[in-house]
Amino acid sequence: MSTQEQEERTIRCLIAKVGLDGHDRGAHVISRAFRDAGFEVIYSGLHRAPDEIVQAAVQEDVDVLGISILSGAHNTLVPKIIAGLEEYDAFEDTLILVGGIVPDDDREELLEMGVSAVFGPGTPMEETIEFVRENVHDRT
């Protein structure tokens, strides 16, 4: 195949707002930053149930699932999403990121669950983008 074909591979991301929190500025900002990094970003909109996020992630065949949670409900919502992805054989090859307010103790737990990284407030965009670029191809 030609080099041109290799370059055409585009990173696809789903930026998801799960649960009841209505603050989506961060989700909008990261969507825009990902877009400017050349990614294709699907934005879920507010107030999504875990099932809806799973449906979107499976149908859209995303490489990256970015979950934005500011409500503190990550310990209930994230496991549901992960279980749903497993059900559709989509967990293994989806890079899962969590963004928002997550206490340090919970952070460890999320990482153990299969989340690849947790980005708190004030994380520079470049750091998140770089993380995606470096890790998206490594999944097996």
Place this chain on the structure above:
Amino acid sequence: MNRAESDGQSAEGSDAGRAGSDAGRDEPGTGPDGSGTESELVADLLEGKHRALARVISKIEDRSPGYRDIVSELHRHTGEAEVIGVTGSPGAGKSTLVDKLAKTYRDDGQTVGVIAVDPSSPYTGGAVLGDRIRMASNVGDMDVFFRSMSARGTLGGLSTATSDAVKALDAFGKDKVIIETVGAGQNEVDVVRTADTVCVLVQPGSGDDVQMLKAGILEIGDVFVVNKADMDGASRTVAELEEMIHMRESPAKNLDTGHHGPVDEAEMAEVAIDDADEEAWEPDVIETVATSGDGIADLVEALAAHRTWLEESGALAEKARTRYAEEIRQLLRSDTGRLLEEELAERGGVNALADRVLERETDPYSIADEVMGPIADCVRDRRE
């Protein structure tokens, strides 16, 4: 894509299993171990696995190794779905209307695939695909397979991969496939080449009657929808559209049925007579309020009427033939293009040639002759 090479790969890697397919997706460059599971992927898709369908569409979009084999395997399973294109200017309410349309078909027991195309950045190639947000009526219903696509730099309102993605949904067994185009401009009319029935959305008050005379998007509609019909000016827009439709002597001939290029007067008259025999399609104008669902039933009826007309008049088969002819041409063009790129690289790259033109040593036409000459000779020799 080198056809022979990819065939070799599929033969060699056919036992690579599921893990191989994932590895192949991660690194499009890995070829041999990556493209071996195409037939497995196709089998999974035909069995109704959503993940396989999603993955096939990604491969199509990425033009990843082996995608052509997948599409050609799928082809024989296609031809059952009814393909509906929805186009119109940005903000006309396409997504909301598509959502309600999908819901109506689902309530009727049919399965639906939706492809929503959004624009991509001309600078970075990135895109924000936001139409999924408006699929509120169908969340949690896996039998509506909604897929967002970026235009990936193509103009015309669709991605070049869209028609292949439609085939994937068709083979998967969707009864209806709805394509929502990029919030199309006046000349973004690609959807007629992919959809059987084209539905054009117009907003009330979207221009004076001269707009209705212009060539482009208003020529391609099989069904017109004045959405947001509760807004001021809706009835005037309906009247203007109806006037436009009655002024049509031969509806969208060039685009619709593939009657070729420029025609002379005699041929034109002949075509007109033909049409009188088989009763030309006269588009309906439907008023809807997509947010509330008003008028959606009328729209579904109008779309069904067009489908019936397509089948009974023979226009459907004619359309399909035109579509495949165009597809063959397009594939050949892109293959030839790739061959020429190879040839250019062999000759030191296009920039070196451009420098020679810049120095006035030669000119673009001479270079084209020089590069193309041997290829043309070769092909002509083989033909004899």
